[in-house]
Amino acid sequence: MNTSPNIVLARKTRGLSQSQAAEKIGISTGYYQEVERGRKTPGAATIAKIKEVLGVDFGALPTAYEAKRHVRCVGGRRRIFKVGG
Numbered sequence: 001m002n003t004s005p006n007i008v009l010a011r012k013t014r015g016l017s018q019s020q021a022a023e024k025i026g027i028s029t030g031y032y033q034e035v036e037r038g039r040k041t042p043g044a045a046t047i048a049k050i051k052e053v054l055g056v057d058f059g060a061l062p063t064a065y066e067a068k069r070h071v072r073c074v075g076g077r078r079r080i081f082k083v084g085g
Helices: 004-013 018-025 029-037 044-054 064-070
Strands: 071-074 077-080
Touching: 004 029, 004 044, 018 029, 018 044
Parallel strands: none
Antiparallel strands: 071 077
């Protein structure tokens, strides 16, 4: 599951820099950059705020439950896997 292109496109469409988007969402710029790169999976509150600030369609970003179903820890490293159907 890669939602990064949706987030990047939404941010750029609104003319926001990464730091501006992060400030409006209420997270650090570094964390926001990791979310955009797909390296971090934000929690439910952050996902909701991203959807609100960037105006992303609810179908374009996962819910926290969906996100957690796809991320598993393997050998101390986070890997993306599709779990279930």
